[in-house]
Amino acid sequence: MSTATETAIGEAKGTLTPVGLPHLERLEHLERLRGLLPGARVGAPPGLLLFARSGFTGDLRREADRRDDVEPVDLHRMYRGE
Template sequence: MAEPVVRLHQLLIQRHEPELVVGRADRVWEENADTVAGKIYGPHFEELARQWCFEHAEPESLGGRPSWVRPTEIACREHRRGHELDLVVAQSPAFGTDRIIAIGEAKGTLTPVGLPQLERLEHLRGLLPSARVGALLKLLLFARSGFTDDLRREAERRGDVELVDLHRMYRGT
């Protein structure tokens, strides 16, 4: 718990101490809500999503039982840089190499997750080494603030997309 407190101090309190001292906390908080969401809530939410995959998700949600879940960065020639991936879910068979069964993105932002995040995951799926990818790679989207209607409709018509909101994360399926 100390790490988020230290981050809050560095991001908000230390930088805005004079304003806080004179009673402008409401304004400081309002102007920095996105920073707090991205730098404090975001990393914590990503870790909760990884824990959910490993400890609570049903095999149908992930395309199998996970052996490990971790973040990674994937190189991309098209964009000439690496892309961060919040979740890579893999199975480790007794005899053989690890097989990636799902990849995912966790957004702890105040805005709902939409189709652009799904399109990004589809792009990243194309960058994975095909020899290590399972037959039906699941695309997982986690959202603190829910999902747009167009993304919900798209996910309903597909078998490879799982949407996980706070209610589902805390229900455990």
């Protein structure tokens, strides 16, 4: 059993349209502010998780593909895994 801890910041959207880059930019902003809070120190930068009922735009998927810290999670992945 692993004892590793991973920190993440996430956002869940139940909209009828796919989630795009502005949602990721909001999470990046929250990540920058997180270090200002007392007791908010972690060993590594947090992962950025986006959960969406209606999927993701192509630009957000391309951005997530090029980065290790962004994880888009759609309904298929939530209910069936990868």
